[in-house]
Amino acid sequence: RASMSSTHYQTLPAPHRVTVPTNVGRTSVVVLAMAALVGMMGGLLIVTPTVLQLQAAAQSTARPIQVPTDGSAHLRSIPKLEAQPVHSAMRAVRAASGAPHNKGSFLLDEDRHHQSQNMPHIGPMMLLSGVFLAVLVFLRRPSRNLKPSDLDATWSLAAVTGSKIQKVDRDWNQEKGDVPFNTFTKDNTFKGVIKSVESLVGPRATAEHCKIVIQTNGGIPAREGQCYGVIPPGMDVDPKTGEEKPHYARQYSIASSRYGDDFDGQTTTLCVKKVAWWDKELNGMKKELCSHYLCDATPGTEVTMTGPGGRTMLLDSDPDAVHICVCTGTGIAPYRAFWRRMFYENHPNYQFKGRMMVFFGAAVSDELLFAQELADLQATFPDQFSLYTAFSEEETKANGEKMFVQDRMAEHADEVYQLLNNGAHLYCAGSKFMMPGILEMLEKCASASGTNWEEMQQHLKDNGKWHVEVY
Ligand SMILES: Cc1cc2nc3c(=O)[nH]c(=O)nc-3n(C[C@H](O)[C@H](O)[C@H](O)COP(=O)(O)OP(=O)(O)OC[C@H]3O[C@@H](n4cnc5c(N)ncnc54)[C@H](O)[C@@H]3O)c2cc1C
Structure with a gap:
């Protein structure tokens, strides 16, 4: 059992915010x-x-x-x-x-x-x-309870311009061996320590989304596309029996490559949305446990982890592969793990020459997560990386209905379908509500070209090209 004492990390810097003047x-x-x-x-x-x-x-x-x-x-x-x-x-x-x-x-x-x-x-x-x-300015104030200084400390899509990415050379020492799986379980947990918590959204976001870097000292290795479990502190009380038991582990997709954001294998990164909803019985907002625990954590906080788990979203090791990545909100986390490995790290055994398309959906443009990296990727690798966004509260389709990610994808239906036909991977992560629209679109494309969609989908699954992790 690997474990780390939180006292080693008490002097870590406070949560870091990147200062960018926003349009808002x-x-x-x-x-x-x-x-x-x-x-x-x-x-x-x-x-x-x-x-x-x-x-x-x-x-x-x-x-x-x-x-x-x-x-x-x-x-x-x-x-x-x-x-x-x-x-x-x-x-x-x-x-x-x-x-x-x-x-x-x-x-x-x-x-x-x-x-x-x-x-x-x-x-x-x-x-x-x-x-x-x-009064007008006051009414259009940030939707979240932010300090005035936060107005200038958060991303706004329009304010982000890309700069060139320089690939990093390191001693990449985790290239061999099998994909790790459930190295740690609820009975044999791993203790990580929060290194930093950073807001990823602008002032008009409908909810807080945080990038959380956890110090692991390399004790819980994982691969791009996997998840960790996090067990929030405290005890869960069975409402019927009153019996106390530890909370169950919440799953979080890993948002960094196996080497972490510092390229040294000593940290891992999660991307977490604060979950809260209107509870009629409470007559107030119900703040859900683990997402609040993680987003409100301060550096030095100990985190109980399980995993890594999940094989569905693993990144194909073929450097020429084409990856069509569809997501809503925090569903972008595994794709960040992908693009860090493809475009930020210089691997002799994985010189990425393929293509990555990201279709990202959220309510508003201030919820474009990792906006700076996305802008940098577009600026540095325009032939290999493309981003398509859909912001349902800001954009409408030709018929006046809200624009969701599956609608944006439908605008590129023929290209997507052709790429899939030619062996591309399709990944879907985030809200399960996008799936019917995506399936309907692909089915239409298939029938237009005289193909049986069910057979084609089965073929994609059999060949490891169909990856869906929606929640
Ligand atoms: C494979 C996988 C990967 C995931 N990856 C990520 C990730 O990368 N980032 C991320 O942020 N999350 C991710 N999640 C979701 C995450 O695991 C948690 O479910 C989420 O953070 C909520 O946990 P919580 O403890 O805050 O809420 P919980 O205490 O688990 O409470 C959630 C409960 O609230 C209820 N609830 C939520 N909204 C409403 C509503 N509007 N009305 C009524 N009830 C409601 C739900 O039914 C549920 O019972 C992932 C989930 C899976 C399965």
């Missing part, structure tokens, strides 16, 4: 600045006449302006003006300065008052517009 952050700042400007101008328009009146009052005490007072229109409105607070203030100014009450000075004030009356509602309207804009 910039837009909010611009609109807020406009709101402040409009509001200030409106406020000034309201306040200025008052200030001018006060100034005039002060001046008039020193140099009263004499004008005729024989029943002119100006004088008729004096009682109304005197009823207003500003004129009480003017009287106070005069009283303080010992100046006599002088109707002439009121006439000057009233003239100014009339000037401002020419545009009576402009000031309040501008002030209201400013407030309205500010």
